[in-house]
Amino acid sequence: MCTGKCSRFVGLTLIPLSLLCILANALLLVPDGKTSWTDSRLSLQVWLLGGFVGGGLMVLCPGISAVRAGGKGCCGAGCCGNRCRMLRSVFCSAFGLLGAIYCLSVSAAGLRVGPKCLINGQWDYHFQDTSGSYLSNRTLWDACEAPPRVVSWNVTLFSLLLVVACLETVLCGVQLVNAALGVLCGDCRKKEGDQS
Template sequence: MCTGKCSRFIGLALLPMAFICIIANVLLIFPNGETKWTDHITMQVWLMAGVGGAGLFMLCPSCNAIRAGGKGCCGKGCCGNRCRMLRSMISSIFGGLGSFYCLAVSGTALNDGPLCNFNNQTGKASDWVRYNYLFNQSSWDLCIQPPNIVLWHIVLFSMLLGLGAIEFVLCAIQIVNGLMGIMCGDCRKKGNVSKLSRAQF
């Protein structure tokens, strides 16, 4: 696979993952799909690792990678797509930092657990605590409010953790691919590039 095709593949893979991360983080703000629990969500949710780090922060490297593997090159003539590869490589470095941020926040959130109420009779602030729950599934039912918060917390933060890891790997691959594209250029034939350039303009 040439550097241009690889860039396009990575960019098209990163784009939907970024939107999924944004949606997952927004859902975490509304436990059980309800707005009344927003005062009782953890700090990791408010850090917006899915919206920022693995979401909006990932759109730039995604779009740059798609452009690097797209039609044409840098203006008239052909520089082997090196300019777009350079932009893609630089933006992938920042994308890797954003995905690493999402990994760190999601891992911490899964380790610490959700904020939940064990005693729904008083509803005092002191009743809302976090507990070590991840490897003790029998204790999940002890968390009364918000309903199903433990499963909600695990599924969504696991999605962020997994997608953040995949994004990090793809950004690392694109950094190497972009560097190869800068040094060697795009492997597409000049005739094909010229046709694509004329089609673009």
């Protein structure tokens, strides 16, 4: 596959994935769809904004860069083989890879530790000592009195962030290699070339 076409495909895949991360992180900030729980009652992993910063903004940059790298060369079709944009995409992809790994780490920690919730009048990380075993025991989930349904809310959204961050990690890695090949070899399209 042509490095330009591959860049465009990867970029067009990374952009919606990064927006999905931003949305998932925004939803984590409002358990049960209400903002009344945001006053120091959310877990640290929610406040680390792994989906917003890491999987979102830090991956949006390489997504846009990859789409641009898949377009015409900076001096016209074929003259420099699009090497300038591919070089920029190498750096952006490395940046995005770091962001995706950050999102992956925060999401995995969020699943392992569990949410901060109210049980027997005490706000705490009640599932922290289970090392993630609470995930398979749904009867424990009902022990949280507030916020309502916070465990299923966090598990669903952190799981979504984990899966998306894994995809972003793979795609940013692919684009890193693809863009490096594009810098070394140029774009395979002809001078009359198509822009797709």
